[in-house]
Amino acid sequence: MQERKKTALRWDGQAFVASRDLIAVEEPLEIRLVGENGWQQSISITMRSPGRDPELAVGFLWAEGVVRDRSAILHAESCTSSTNVVKVTLVKEALSGLERLERKFVQSSSCGVCGKTSLEALKQEGRAPTECEAGVDPLLLGSLPDIMREAQRSFQKTGGLHAAGLFKIDGTFLHAAEDVGRHNAMDKLIGWGLDEVGEDWSGHILVLSGRASFELVQKAISVRVPIVASVGAPSTLAVDLAEEFNITLAGFVRGKSFNVYTHPHRIQI
Numbered sequence: 001m002q003e004r005k006k007t008a009l010r011w012d013g014q015a016f017v018a019s020r021d022l023i024a025v026e027e028p029l030e031i032r033l034v035g036e037n038g039w040q041q042s043i044s045i046t047m048r049s050p051g052r053d054p055e056l057a058v059g060f061l062w063a064e065g066v067v068r069d070r071s072a073i074l075h076a077e078s079c080t081s082s083t084n085v086v087k088v089t090l091v092k093e094a095l096s097g098l099e100r101l102e103r104k105f106v107q108s109s110s111c112g113v114c115g116k117t118s119l120e121a122l123k124q125e126g127r128a129p130t131e132c133e134a135g136v137d138p139l140l141l142g143s144l145p146d147i148m149r150e151a152q153r154s155f156q157k158t159g160g161l162h163a164a165g166l167f168k169i170d171g172t173f174l175h176a177a178e179d180v181g182r183h184n185a186m187d188k189l190i191g192w193g194l195d196e197v198g199e200d201w202s203g204h205i206l207v208l209s210g211r212a213s214f215e216l217v218q219k220a221i222s223v224r225v226p227i228v229a230s231v232g233a234p235s236t237l238a239v240d241l242a243e244e245f246n247i248t249l250a251g252f253v254r255g256k257s258f259n260v261y262t263h264p265h266r267i268q269i
Contacts, residue, residue: 004236009264011138013256016269021259025049026214026235027084031057033066034089036074047214047237053078057086067094129246132202132226134169135268142255144171144207145231151176152209163209164189164216166201169227174204182210186219193223201225208232212251217241227266229253234261 008021031044043066048056054076061067072094079085148165155161155178164185165176175196177188186208193201201223208216211232218241220228227248234242234251239261242249248266250258260267 006236006239006261008251008259008261009267010259011142011257011267013139016260016264016267019259021261023234023236023239023261026237029053029056030082030085031060032079032085032087033061033095034087035095036089036092039095040087050083053083053086054088057088061088069094127221127245129244130202130221130224130226131246132224133266134203134226135266136169136171136205136227138258138267138269139256140171141205141227141229141250141267142253142258144205144229145209145253146255147171147173148176148207148209152178154178155209161185165207165209166193166197167205167207169203169205182208182213183215183219185209186216190219190223199223205229207253211235212238212249214238214241217245217247217249220247221245229258 003022004025005020006023008019009016010019026047027050029046029048030042031046033041033043044060058073058076067073067090072091074089074091076086076088079087144167148163151165151173152161152163155163161178161180162182162185163176163178166174166189168174175189175192177185177192179185179188204225205227206220206225208228208230210230212228212230212234214235214237217228217238225247228242229250231253232251234249239249242262246263248263249261251261252259
């Protein structure tokens, strides 16, 4: 199943209306290499929409150059004990030289890569839910993407860049970072903000030009942002993470309307 229904509060410009929204499912997939002799190695953890996972694993191994001959792959199958694990069995000859894959990595559905070694490592160790309870006017929140877009100079020229922007809770624009990758834009914003704002971004609003993925919410947690507003849709895992860490997550923020998926108490009406 690639979508799941979630309860949301939709702001229609005048009031909140309860609704059931279909949200794209995002879950981790671990890709394991298996040898004919029983040898196994976890090579990648990727955030994906469930479905056709063996094909995803084979395509990943080919695109990354792990295998260069289709006949080197004996078979790929989902693990019977976990729907979030795919085992790819390789011929003996294909296993030589795989020491270079000792560095395992996580690849997000928004194409970010960072060093992790297990599904458990995706959790934010030592991160505490934000305690900031400052609120924002719904009309102000809906206007922030347009304000950020005015600062997206490269996007205006190319139409091909993502952005992450930071605002004070009163709507004061502080900074926007652009990149072809959503995760890179967020990393650039954090890099700027650590010097200009500090390590704790309580009392601020993060605005995303695209969808809100697990990875982007995870990065928001690292700087304790209480409100995340995305122009696009959130994933199920992003909603779950925002709920757990006391983040108000709004999606489809476009002018006078948006959906609120978690902690709507910060939207002041």
